[in-house]
Amino acid sequence: MEPSSLELSPFIREPLKTGSEETPLAPLEIPPIPLFQRGVGGIYCRNEEGILDSAALLPNPPPMGGGVNSTLLGGFPETESASLSRTNLLGLNRKAMEDYFRSIGDKPFRAVQLLQWIHQRGVDDFSAMTNLSKPLRTYLASHCEIRPPEIVLAQEASDGVRKWVLQVDANNRIETVFIPEEGRGTLCVSSQVGCALDCSFCSTAQQGFNRNLSVAEIIGQLWVAQRELGTERRVTNVVLMGMGEPLLNFNNVVAATELMMDDFTYCLSKRRVTLSTSGVVPALDRLAEVSDVSLAVSLHAPDDALRDELVPINRKYPIKELLAACKRYIGKEGRRKVTIEYVLLDGVNDSPAHAKALAKLLANVPSKVNLIPFNPFPNSRYRCPSPETITRFSEIVQQAGLITTTRKTRGGDIDAACGQLVGRVNDKSKRHFKLQAIA
Numbered sequence: 145m146e147p148s149s150l151e152l153s154p155f156i157r158e159p160l161k162t163g164s165e166e167t168p169l170a171p172l173e174i175p176p177i178p179l180f181q182r183g184v185g186g187i188y189c190r191n192e193e194g195i196l197d198s199a200a201l202l203p204n205p206p207p208m209g210g211g212v213n214s215t216l217l218g219g220f221p222e223t224e225s226a227s228l229s230r231t232n233l234l235g236l237n238r239k240a241m242e243d244y245f246r247s248i249g250d251k252p253f254r255a256v257q258l259l260q261w262i263h264q265r266g267v268d269d270f271s272a273m274t275n276l277s278k279p280l281r282t283y284l285a286s287h288c289e290i291r292p293p294e295i296v297l298a299q300e301a302s303d304g305v306r307k308w309v310l311q312v313d314a315n316n317r318i319e320t321v322f323i324p325e326e327g328r329g330t331l332c333v334s335s336q337v338g339c340a341l342d343c344s345f346c347s348t349a350q351q352g353f354n355r356n357l358s359v360a361e362i363i364g365q366l367w368v369a370q371r372e373l374g375t376e377r378r379v380t381n382v383v384l385m386g387m388g389e390p391l392l393n394f395n396n397v398v399a400a401t402e403l404m405m406d407d408f409t410y411c412l413s414k415r416r417v418t419l420s421t422s423g424v425v426p427a428l429d430r431l432a433e434v435s436d437v438s439l440a441v442s443l444h445a446p447d448d449a450l451r452d453e454l455v456p457i458n459r460k461y462p463i464k465e466l467l468a469a470c471k472r473y474i475g476k477e478g479r480r481k482v483t484i485e486y487v488l489l490d491g492v493n494d495s496p497a498h499a500k501a502l503a504k505l506l507a508n509v510p511s512k513v514n515l516i517p518f519n520p521f522p523n524s525r526y527r528c529p530s531p532e533t534i535t536r537f538s539e540i541v542q543q544a545g546l547i548t549t550t551r552k553t554r555g556g557d558i559d560a561a562c563g564q565l566v567g568r569v570n571d572k573s574k575r576h577f578k579l580q581a582i583a
């Protein structure tokens with residue numbers, strides 16, 4: 145039997161929902177829509193919403209004459225000129241999408257229809273959205289857009305890992321990596337252009353920092369990856385372990401993860417969306433209030449003196465405060481253990497004494513340890529320990545009763561492994577000037 149276009153859509157993980165009584169949805173007809181048409185606008189390389197991290201959530205002002213009645217009764221006038229700055233609907237989560245439709249005098253349940261078209265079916269052309277009225281489609285086509293970041297380089301490693309370099313504006317590029325595994329596919333997503341935190345073993349840090357990514361640019365990485373993977377593979381897990389510190393782009397990251405977990409988009413469960421942080425303690429407490437994502441923390445050292453050196457934010461939020469915040473986070477009902485990431489650096493933090501100290505430190509923290517053998521990059525001063533050293537370290541931590549896994553290096557031949565993502569960052573941190581001055 146010929147599979148329907150619905151089954152063919154890589155965006156869809158379960159039958160589309162048709163809504164509840166509260167939000168009556170027209171049954172979604174399933175016309176044979178070409179997947180991933182390049183539609184509206186096709187304008188790339190423009191600045192997104194800028195660095196204000198809530199900007200992407202603000203809908204455009206109502207259209208001219210905009211009250212509920214005038215818009216609904218009068219329809220969506222075809223003559224209305226296109227707004228100069230279109231609303232990128234890709235970046236609107238359910239709430240923001242509902243607000244948008246309210247603001248143009250339409251019903252909030254349109255939000256669900258749009259979310260399904262964009263995220264479950266990969267459609268970026270309003271004219272293909274056949275369960276919307278013609279005037280609404282015309283209105284959206286002239287006021288809105290569905291604009292993902294543009295792929296400027298796509299690479300595939302010998303082990304099947306795929307990396308996309310994405311242009312987010314004229315001067316900046318970010319990287320996104322897909323890691324296929326038996327029974328699952330993990331997408332490593334970036335949250336900022338560069339990183340401001342300056343961890344000494346991370347190549348993203350060496351690029352400096354430019355700006356936060358907008359919601360559209362964060363969720364756009366998932367959208368683009370799913371489009372590129374086609375029907376062959378699905379993104380089943382997302383880790384915010386690409387470029388940037390997610391908790392320093394709080395609002396946009398939270399909105400984007402909400403979009404990932406929405407029933408009408410990618411339907412990823414909270415267990416399958418993991419936020420990795422170097423330990424921005426106040427933001428971690430805020431996250432506990434508003435989000436349910438799984439948590440990973442980049443610890444990398446068992447004592448403050450060493451962590452101060454490797455992860456400079458430790459000077460502001462030392463280990464004791466960080467672990468207390470981790471406990472508060474997982475203390476919330478239904479949350480799992482926190483994943484403690486520990487990059488193994490030859491001769492720096494990989495001795496049996498370090499392993500014992502780590503196990504002692506974590507004795508009272510519901511956690512599991514993920515050891516990451518250091519991935520080298522040009523001009524880095526560190527090396528990866530020997531396999532024997534890694535095994536010994538792992539055994540000591542395990543013997544102390546902690547679940548311990550060692551991350552397999554994937555995608556190393558295309559510089560797609562942890563800490564190797566560089567993109568292209570128009571550094572605004574002036575770090576390079578400082579380094580030149582020191583040299």
Ligand code: SAH
Nearest residue numbers: 346385389420421422442485518519562563
């Ligand atoms: N800013 C977030 C996300 C960063 S990347 C954070 O700090 O958690 C995800 C993980 O890769 C972090 O644990 C990071 O410390 C680690 N990492 C960075 N550079 C690395 C490298 N060269 N080799 C191995 N792991 C690295």
